Structure formats: structure tokens, C-alpha cells
Amino acid sequence: MDAIQIWLNSSRDYLAGISLYASYGTNNFLKKLFQSGPDAYNKKKLVEELQKLAGKVTQMPNFVEESIKPPPTTSLEEHAKYLSLLRKRDDIVRQIDRNMGLLDISNNKQVLHETAKQILRLHQTKTEIWAQIDFFDEHGCFELPAEKKEISRxxxxxxxxxxxxxxxxxxxxxxxxxxxxxxxxRNKHLKRLSELKEQL
Known part of the structure; x- marks a missing residue:
């Protein structure tokens, strides 16, 4: 487990981390989950799992505390939506954690199957919420105004x-x-056509 300890004391490269978990970890679902990409939840969970394997579990920072605050220029409505998304995200993360715990303690194949499906659904929802949060953090709004396409004369x-x-x-x-x-x-078009011809 020295390799894990070295990783924990380093900058914690995600790809190196999932490689370590693939070698030493036993939870196949987590292995697949980590392969889905380095989002905030997966990075946090990977560190936790490798710390368990190394026998070094430390307190992880709270999700909400490390969240990026929205830009101050946003409307109240968008700010409320942003905060709502943060709450939903954290709630989903807690649900995933609970379901992950159930995977560890249950031996019933039906329960394991349904729990795994639920985790995948939650993970998809979490990914969609993260995409909205990331977009808002980058642009300060949830939708960019559509660019008006101008056509030539x-x-x-x-x-x-x-x-x-x-x-x-x-x-x-x-x-x-x-x-x-x-x-x-037709008359409206003729009038506009006449205007454009006068500009030539």
C-alpha cells in the first residue's frame, strides 16, 4: 500500500488514483464509476476509498463550503436557482453515499441490482446538475442570449x-x-425590397 500512501501525499492525479483503486480496490461498481470521469464527487470518493485502503481516513472538506460562490451580478431568480441546484447536488451525493453503503452490506442480488441502477440514475442526475452549476460559474447565468444572425443585403x-x-x-x-x-x-415584401434597392 506504499503506492497509495505516496499518491495521497502527492498532488493526487486522478488517472493515477483510479489505476491504484483498480489494482487494490474490491468494489467493481466504484471502479466503473471512477472511470466515468473526474467530477467533484468522483474525486472526493476516490480519495476516501484510497484512504480507507491505506488505513488513513481523514475528514474531507464539506461540499457546500468549497462551492464556488455565484457572481454578484446575477439576478435574484438565478441566484435562487443556483442555490437550489447546490442543495439538490448535495442531496444526491448523500443519496449516492447511502446507496453505496447498502452495496457494501447487502448480499441480496435483487437489492444489489436495484441499488446499482439507482446509483447510476443518481449519478446521471448529478452530472446534469454539475453541468448547470459549471455553466453558471463560468458565464454568470444559466442561458446565454441567442446571437442574432444577420443576413447580408x-x-x-x-x-x-x-x-x-x-x-x-x-x-x-x-x-x-x-x-x-x-x-x-407581398406588399410588405415589395416595400422592403424597394428600401433595400434604394440603399444600393
Whole structure:
């Protein structure tokens, strides 16, 4: 276990850590879980498990205390959503821990199977919540405003010609439904086309 002790006293490279757990750990579910990536929960859990293997369990920092605080410029609504996500994340982490404990003590295959499925579902939810939290920490909001795509004048003129042509075809049919609406739309396009041509 000297290798584990060396890892614990180092910068704790995640890939090296999961390699150590793959060699010395006995929980196959945890091995697969750690392979899913170095998110905050997996890193914390990996350290805990390797500390157990090394016989050196220490107090880990509280999740909430180490959380990144949201930028001060956010709205109250988004700030409330951010705090709600932090609470959900921590609740899910606790649920995962409880289920992991159940895996260690149960011998019932059905219970083990259902518990493992529940852990996977919780892990997926946790990953989604972390993605939202990370996005908020990086951008200061939960959604970036959509960029308005501007089209060139030539492209707009081309699209207007197409729309006017289609409108004219519909208007040739005397039984065309929404005739008045089509005429209004065509006139609007003609007006815009005239404006664009004047700018040339």
C-alpha cells in the first residue's frame, strides 16, 4: 500500500488514483464509476476509498463550503436557482453515499441490482446538475442570449424575390385561401425590397 500512501501525499492525479483503486480496490461498481470521469464527487470518493485502503481516513472538506460562490451580478431568480441546484447536488451525493453503503452490506442480488441502477440514475442526475452549476460559474447565468444572425443585403433581397414570387403564384388562384393576408405580406415584401434597392 506504499503506492497509495505516496499518491495521497502527492498532488493526487486522478488517472493515477483510479489505476491504484483498480489494482487494490474490491468494489467493481466504484471502479466503473471512477472511470466515468473526474467530477467533484468522483474525486472526493476516490480519495476516501484510497484512504480507507491505506488505513488513513481523514475528514474531507464539506461540499457546500468549497462551492464556488455565484457572481454578484446575477439576478435574484438565478441566484435562487443556483442555490437550489447546490442543495439538490448535495442531496444526491448523500443519496449516492447511502446507496453505496447498502452495496457494501447487502448480499441480496435483487437489492444489489436495484441499488446499482439507482446509483447510476443518481449519478446521471448529478452530472446534469454539475453541468448547470459549471455553466453558471463560468458565464454568470444559466442561458446565454441567442446571437442574432444577420443576413447580408444581397441574401435578403434574394429571399424577398422568392417570397414575392410565391405570393404572386398563390394570388393567381382566385380560390386561394387567405388572399388578403397574402396580398398584405407581398406588399410588405415589395416595400422592403424597394428600401433595400434604394440603399444600393
Amino acid at each position: 444581397d441574401k435578403e433581397i434574394q429571399l424577398l424575390y422568392q417570397a414575392i414570387s410565391k405570393a404572386n403564384k398563390r394570388l393567381k388562384n382566385p380560390d386561394s385561401p387567405s388572399r388578403i393576408k397574402t396580398e398584405q405580406l
